[in-house]
Amino acid sequence: MMSKKDILAMSFAVVSLLLLVTASALATGEPAVMISDYSVEPKVLMPGDTGTITVTIENMDTQSSETKTTTTTTLSTTSSTTTASTISAEIDCIRLSSGTRDIEWRSEGSKRTEYYNVGPLGPGKSMTIPIPIKAAAYAHDGTYFPEVYIEVDNGKNVRHPVPVKVDSSSVEILEKDIPSEISLSESKQIAIVVANNRPNSVRGVDVRVKSESEGLKFTPERIFVGDLEAYEKKEVNFTLQTLGKFDQNREFSFEVAYKNGDNVHHNELKSSVLVKSIADVRLILVNAPEFVFEGDIARIDFDVANGMVKDIKAVSVVPAIEGLRILPSEYFIGDMEVGDVFSASFDVYTSDLSAGDIKIPFTVVFKDVDTDKQYEMQGYEVHVEVREPQQSELPNQMLFGTLLVILVLVVLAVWVRVKRKRGRQKREYSHSEND
Numbered sequence: 001m002m003s004k005k006d007i008l009a010m011s012f013a014v015v016s017l018l019l020l021v022t023a024s025a026l027a028t029g030e031p032a033v034m035i036s037d038y039s040v041e042p043k044v045l046m047p048g049d050t051g052t053i054t055v056t057i058e059n060m061d062t063q064s065s066e067t068k069t070t071t072t073t074t075l076s077t078t079s080s081t082t083t084a085s086t087i088s089a090e091i092d093c094i095r096l097s098s099g100t101r102d103i104e105w106r107s108e109g110s111k112r113t114e115y116y117n118v119g120p121l122g123p124g125k126s127m128t129i130p131i132p133i134k135a136a137a138y139a140h141d142g143t144y145f146p147e148v149y150i151e152v153d154n155g156k157n158v159r160h161p162v163p164v165k166v167d168s169s170s171v172e173i174l175e176k177d178i179p180s181e182i183s184l185s186e187s188k189q190i191a192i193v194v195a196n197n198r199p200n201s202v203r204g205v206d207v208r209v210k211s212e213s214e215g216l217k218f219t220p221e222r223i224f225v226g227d228l229e230a231y232e233k234k235e236v237n238f239t240l241q242t243l244g245k246f247d248q249n250r251e252f253s254f255e256v257a258y259k260n261g262d263n264v265h266h267n268e269l270k271s272s273v274l275v276k277s278i279a280d281v282r283l284i285l286v287n288a289p290e291f292v293f294e295g296d297i298a299r300i301d302f303d304v305a306n307g308m309v310k311d312i313k314a315v316s317v318v319p320a321i322e323g324l325r326i327l328p329s330e331y332f333i334g335d336m337e338v339g340d341v342f343s344a345s346f347d348v349y350t351s352d353l354s355a356g357d358i359k360i361p362f363t364v365v366f367k368d369v370d371t372d373k374q375y376e377m378q379g380y381e382v383h384v385e386v387r388e389p390q391q392s393e394l395p396n397q398m399l400f401g402t403l404l405v406i407l408v409l410v411v412l413a414v415w416v417r418v419k420r421k422r423g424r425q426k427r428e429y430s431h432s433e434n435d
Contacts, residue, residue, distance in 0.1 A: 031059050031061045031087050031088065031089035031121075031123065031152070031154065031155045032059070032060045032061040032155065032156070033057060033058070033059055033060070033089045033091070033121065033150060033152050033155055033156070033158055034057075034058060034060055034158060034160075035055050035056065035057055035058075035148060035150075035158065035160040036056050036057075036058040036060075036126065037055070037056040038053060038054065038055045038056065038148075038160075038162050039053075039054045040052070040053055040054075040162065040163075040164055040165075041054070041261055042200055042260050042261030042263075043165070043199075043200040044165045044166070044167045044198060044199050044200040044260075045135040045139075045164065045165065045166050045167075045260070045261070046135070046166070046167065046168055046170070046260055046263065046265065047135055047136065047137050047138065047139045047166060047168055048134075048135060048136070048137040048139075048263075049134070049135050049260060049261065049263045050106050050132065050133070050134045050135075050261070050262065050263060051132075051133050051134070051135070051164075051261050052130050052131065052132055052133065053096075053130070053131040053133055053146075053148065053162050053164070054128060054129070054130050054131070055128070055129050055131065055148050055160070055162070056126055056127070056128050057091070057094075057121065057126060057127050057128075057129060057150065057158075058121075058124075058125070058126035059088070059089045059121045059122060059123050059124065059125055059126070060124075061087070061089075061123055087123065087154065088120035088121060088122045088123070089120065089121040089122075089152055089154065089155055090119075090120055090152065090153040090154045090155075091118040091119060091120070091121055091150060091151070091152055091153075092116070092117065092118065092151045092152065092153050093114055093115065093116055093117075093118070093149075093150070093151040094114060094115040094118055094129055094131070094148065094149070094150050094151075095113065095114030095115070095148075095149050096113075096114070096131055096133070096146050096147070096148060096149070097146065097147040097148075097149045097159070098144070098146040098147065100144070101136055102135065102136050102138075102139040102140075102144055102166070103133055103134075103135055103136075103139070103144045103146045103164050103166075104133065104134055104136070104146075105131065105132065105133060105134075106132035106133055106134040107132075115129065131148065133146070133164065135164075135166050139166045140166070141166055141167050141168055142165075142166060143163050143164070143165050143166075144163070144164045144165075144166065145161040145162065145163055145164070146161070146162060146164060147159050147160060147161050147162070148160045148161075148162055165199075167198060167199055167200075169197040169198045169199070170197060170198070170265060170267055171194065171195065171196050171197065171198070171202055171205065171228065171256055171258045171265070171267055172194075172195050172197060172256075172267055172269075173192055173193070173194060173195075173207065173254050173255075173256050173267060173268070173269035174192065174193040174194075174195055174269070175192060175193075175269065175271060176191040176192055176193050176235065177189070177190065177191035178190050178191075178192070178271050178273070179240075179273060180273065180274060181273060181274040181275070181276050182240065182242055182273050182274070182275055182276070183242070183275075183276060183280060186241075186242060187239055187240065187241040187242075188239070188240050189237055189238070189239055189240070190218075190237065190238045190239070190240050191235055191236075191237050192207070192235070192236055192237075192238075192254060192269065193233055193234070193235050193236075194207060194225055194228070194233065194234050194235075194236060194256055195232075195233045196228035196229070196230065196231060196232050196233070196258075197231065198230060198231075198260070199230050199231075200230055200260070201227060201228065201229045201230055201232075202227070202228050202258045202259060202260050203226070203227045203228075203258070203259050204226070204227075204257070204258055204259040204264075205224075205225035205226060205227070205228050205234075205256065205257075205258045206222060206223075206224050206225065206256070206257045206258070207222065207223045207224075207225060207236050207254060207255070207256050208221060208222035208223075208254070208255055208257075209221050209222065209238070209252065209253075209254060209255075210253045210254060210255040210268060211251075211252060211253050212250075212252040212253075213250040213251050213252060214243075215242060215243045215248070215250060215275065216240065216241070216242060216243070216250050216252055216273075217240070217241040217242075217243060218238045218239070218240055218241075218252070219238065219239045219241070220238070223236045223238075228258070240273070241373075242275050243373070243374075243375060243376075248274075248275055249272050249273075249274050249275075250272060250273055250274075250275055251270070251271070251272045252270075252271060252272065252273070253268055253269060253270045253271070254268070254269045254271075255267070255268050255269075256268075256269075280307060280308060280377060281304065281305070281306055281307065281308060281312065281315065281336075281364050281366055281377065281379075282304070282305045282307050282364075282379070283302050283303075283304055283317065283362060283364050283379025283380045284302060284303040284304075284305060284380075285300075285301075285302060285380050285382065286301040286302055286303055286343070287299065287300070287301040288300045288301070288382050288384065289384060290384070290385060291384065291385035291386070291387050292348075292350055292384060292385070292386060292387070293350075293386075293387050293388070293389045293390075294350055294351070294353060294354075294355065294386055294387070294388055294389055295350060295351045295389065296350055297347050297348065297349055297350070298347070298348040298350060298384055299345065299346075299347055299348075300345065300346045300347075300348060300360070300382055301343065301344075301345045302317060302343065302344045302345070302346075302362070302379075302380065303341050303342070303343055303344075304317060304333060304336070304341065304342045304343070304344055304364065305339075305340070305341045306336040306337065306338060306339060306340045306341075307339075308338065309338065310338060310369065310370075311335065311336065311337045311338060311369050312335070312336050312366045312367065312368065312369060313334070313335045313336075313366065313367050313369050314334065314335075314365070314366060314367040314374070315332075315333040315334060315335070315336050315342075315364065315365070315366040316330050316331060316332045316333060316364075316365050316366075317330070317331040317333070317344045317362055317363070317364055317365075317379065318330045318331075318362065318363050318364075318365060319346065319360060319361070319362055320361040320362060320363045320378075321359075321360055321361060324348065324349075324353070324358070324360070325348075325349040325351075325352065326346050326347065326348050326349070326360070327346065327347050327349070328346065331344040331345070331346065336366075346362075348360065348384065350386050353386050354386070355386050355387055355388045356385070356386055357383060357384070357385050357386075358383070358384055358385075358386060359381055359382070359383055360381065360382045360383075360384065361378060361379075361380070361381045361382075362379045362380050362381070362382070363376055363377065363378055363379055364376070364377050364379040
């Protein structure tokens, strides 16, 4: 028969066999999480810009640990093992908290406004987290302090304000040297200044000709400036050439594009130039009738003078009017040296015209000997009056002349007849006296 002591020992052994391992843990501390560093890109946002707050999260606690004891019991022995391990920070959520809507978590695309289940962060370890932000389009210039909020499951939560600056200053194009007027076929240099008025650097600065009137040509069409530091200025130069007619105001504009962070912005400069006829090829009227009768031919004579400071080629004078027969249709002169003067003549046929005043414009076309570019300038406008022919006067004059001739002939015939008759009578009288 088993004793009471043996029964108790067996019962303990059975329980030990059923519970082979019993573990227990005792926590001796909790992790300490903090934001050890942060940065904002771009450093200064413009209203409506997007950017990124990058924070470095670090578990500063390297001392806190937990102890775990494991006990194993057999029929005859009981043993225990104790282990100690450091505690990781269990980060549950990271989000942005702000008292206003001027700076918010940028939620485009995923629509997410926070990070969930970030995970453990070991003692002495750190992680870098980017937080997308956006400045409202109505945000005023100033500094805002949105808070980065970190929820820690096994420790204290963290709130850390991050200063975010907003400044509406832009990169501008400023006029430095733009001529108010320019001669046809002339080229001049235009100087403009690109100025970064912002308190932070910008990148990808690019200047281009946005629009130009017909008859203007800019070289080059765009200039890449690159990066501009805060409040830095740079000068860029374009060459302006003129084509087409003179005495016209031509408008043009330049555009600067630049990046503030990843945000593209633009600015514009508008200006104009008066294209004038200064020391150009001139068309000088030598002769033209004040009036001409319908059906007659009007002769118009010009002198063509090269008043430029260089030679030109392929010079011709062209009537700039349709529906009127003019010969030649183009008077070709060819090459002209500096100071040369050549003549050009045209015949205007009026048989198909009605009575009245007509205006006949003539243009001069020529090419640059260096660039081979063709230029056209208005030379002269001739005014001629077309009159109806005097049809009634001409027949009357002819009739009067004819009658006068007939009358003279009749008088002459009568005079001859009378003279002959008198001569005959005189001879007859002489004969009678002799008898």
